[in-house]
Amino acid sequence: MKPLLEVNIHKLLLKNPVMTASGTFGYGPEFEDFYDPSVLGGIVVKGTTGQLRQGNPYPRMAETPMGMLNAVGLQNKGVDGFIKDIYPKISHYNTHMIVNVSGSTVEEYIEVAEKINALEHIPAIELNISCPNVKEGGMAFGTSCPSAIAVTQAVREVYKKTLIVKLSPNVTNIAEMALAVEGAGADAVSVINTLLGMAIDAETRQPVLSTITGGLSGPAIKPVALRMVWQVSKAIKIPVIGLGGIMTATDAIEFLLAGATAVQIGTANFIDPAVGPKIIAGISDYLERHQIADVRSLIGGLRTS
Amino acid sequence: MKPLLEVNIHKLLLKNPVMTASGTFGYGPEFEDFYDPSVLGGIVVKGTTGQLRQGNPYPRMAETPMGMLNAVGLQNKGVDGFIKDIYPKISHYNTHMIVNVSGSTVEEYIEVAEKINALEHIPAIELNISCPNVKEGGMAFGTSCPSAIAVTQAVREVYKKTLIVKLSPNVTNIAEMALAVEGAGADAVSVINTLLGMAIDAETRQPVLSTITGGLSGPAIKPVALRMVWQVSKAIKIPVIGLGGIMTATDAIEFLLAGATAVQIGTANFIDPAVGPKIIAGISDYLERHQIADVRSLIGGLRTS
Amino acid sequence: MKKYIHDFEIIENREINEGHFVLVVKLSEPLPPVFPGQFAEVKIEGSPNTFLRRPLSIHDVDYAANTISLLVQRKGDGTTHLGTFKPGDTLNMVYPLGNQFHIGSAGEKVLLVGGGCGVAPLLYLGKILAKNGIKVTTLMGARKGDQLMEPEQYQRNGELLITTEDGSEGTKGFVIHHEIWRERNFAFDRVYTCGPDAMMKAVARLAARNNVPCQVSLEQTMACGVGACLCCVVDTTTGHRCTCTDGPVFDASELKNWID
């Protein structure tokens, strides 16, 4: 018998615990040549703001040891552009389409969340209070409890479906941040966004990124992400979505064991655009091999005594 | 003409900006078969506490993508053991021998610092308020400004030579921490200690480390370390010693450009026990190639406009 | 156009001059359609400092032999390691990516201008142009004569002109110093160029001065190659656009600050 892969994130029933991470999977169609995005447990689309944004100047990317820095800075068509141009193309996917909601002010977050709330085929939003690549807002909301609470509460008032808050790893105490947003009404948290990093070209003596600093992702950050998922999942009752450096099914299983109910695949999509179904299949194989009937019994199943 | 490599860390004149990092170079003799430790700009010895410590149980190490986690937990002979057994064997080195001072209480830090202050051939201590691998003290001192200030001030009162404080990267705002210890009397700061991370063995469903979490080092953390050195060096006036993932002379130069006056080589010593002199020579070659007469003109020389 | 992830077998690794080599790779099933100007994202296995794939232009396609060629410059760790791949080794590629050069109508006369390794996409382009009844002139620039990239290959597509910085072969100077650009000599309907940005900008200005359109092939740093990460943008008259999907081929007139 095939192991059961379904998991619940609040009201969402995911067909499997594998989602794709915001900013790394476009909106889905970019990967249709490689596999049917509907096989995924969910898709979190690119960060969406109140207005169209051009993002940061080029260069926006630097490769680092087993990782990369990005400084895209929320380039997107704005919420209205999303609703008009993109939503019609993705609303037929037979998986949970989740919009990553970003902004510079609480008002902007509210505006975007309210508009997305009206979309039938978007069952959840992921509140991005952790983008390190914008001058205003972004990570600033996610690095202090009062502001994280403020933005979460404000959005909670206007947003009636599943509200996921994506936490920043650039904090002293991630469990405290998770508790704060749980108290403010979040239905789940995503852990982690990128670590703030920097790359320098020694030959030209210049920063590689136009913005000097950027967000670090990829396998390099996996140990930090795992630790944070573990700390957060012990601290809160709402589900944790784990991400940061997942490349293989084994990595994904580590996050589940650490306490994540689902995972997101980010940078790995760039290395292998067909990685999604491989990770789903790999989790299933692992469960069969270990004679575990239901993936839910892995969640938080780390043996620590 | 050979480029000048000397740099100053407060009262210490280093013959070159390359030191070795605490916990990764033993006390020096471990590497004598590979090169003469006296060629280094300085050597920071293993964390030293008030009493002998056995450290954490095995396993204490996990390899991670381009990095490693350690959970050694300050195993050392205690300050009296250091003075009696180790100091006589290393006091002849013709380089700056710096003791990394650790503790669980402010009193322990004071005790160790006072005893080290009496040693003629130890011109400086590095106050380790950032060890993630001990239950009490350690990182706890380095993740809140008031406690960092308290321990720095207390040690400053009894320690009369060069006082370096080693900062923890596991904080929301590293510049704020650096400002705090500068105000409390530090003569220099080392940036960064290890990032708190975790590794899980999916097959056994157990943490790899006996302590569950450990400190992440190696190239994986270099982008974060560079960013923190840059942030700290802009915020404070005392010198910054940069470290975190340096493997090559190019890496070292990136830290100097970001604002470090000197660098420390940590995990790289494990991969290539003879790496120290290679990095020194590589910096010299770079300066010649770029026709820079004095390494000091690289410090903070990042071109950001 | 449908994109694929395929394992190719390396058939040949041909050193063509110091610092450059050509890989010929073969697919076990029939090749899908691949157009001039497109590129592949290549996985370089066994190079620990090469985390991301590397974008490389389609240098040539041989449907009869079912092979693709890549012309590669040893630049950093990744391409240097790629140069050690041997016949029989496997090369994983995501391809064909990006848009393509616009091909005009039969009877046109066009100039292809490549600097250094930038000639890579111009071989297959010239082949297709010639096949479409277009008269091809390729202008190839290099530092020295022994840095030319298998010039004989381009002669098959039409006339070949050469400039070298040291004058050791062809005209001395950069590609823009060739007499072909003089107004009385210039008799082209269209210019295609690939190479260093500075060279392409100069070429685009010369084309503009001669009132002909100029297509340029850009090399922005990429992470995904499929339009998902938005890392590879270029500033255009219609805002930031992705080099990997809207490009790599752009009309020079679309690019901001290219033609003054």
Add this chain to the structure above:
Amino acid sequence: MKKYIHDFEIIENREINEGHFVLVVKLSEPLPPVFPGQFAEVKIEGSPNTFLRRPLSIHDVDYAANTISLLVQRKGDGTTHLGTFKPGDTLNMVYPLGNQFHIGSAGEKVLLVGGGCGVAPLLYLGKILAKNGIKVTTLMGARKGDQLMEPEQYQRNGELLITTEDGSEGTKGFVIHHEIWRERNFAFDRVYTCGPDAMMKAVARLAARNNVPCQVSLEQTMACGVGACLCCVVDTTTGHRCTCTDGPVFDASELKNWID
């Protein structure tokens, strides 16, 4: 003993059974002294998931040929990649590391017990013991007959006994089930063992019951191999000690919780 970092040339990569291979590596200058029980920290180039060096026992030393042998089990990425190294390739090693097996006096009778890949250090040990006039019996355990590690090599050092879990060769069972351990048969002055911890513990207890000293060679995870990082500790009667410098060879009686 002085430690070195040397580039060796791979002379031979010999597959010895499924999952195991022997590398023979040669130094261009004369080999320094290397003792039985010591190990090398090997750099595995071209394996992106292998950041640290890998500790491998000295399997054999041939001063005449100026070569060292390593017996390697394909365990994870690092050792699997090492298995693809070919004659002519370079292998960088930091060596010789660690202490060594204690060699008794001529005339002694000793038992060497190796499980699986744990026989690696016992070949060179047996050779040196035999050279010192000590009578060597090697007891080698494997899962199945075709998983034995070149048994003929050990016969050169003295008697060879075999156990296999499925009984396909030698005595059926684990090494501890061999009749040699029965009191009336046991006639050794000393036991040396290397293999899985559980096996070594059982062997150490049998040796203790027979009142002879037992030296065990441990495999703790290592980062530096030179006593600098303190990652490789083992709990002993005198506290935490480093396997890489105080070991890898310990007397079983020194180890906490080994002999009850």
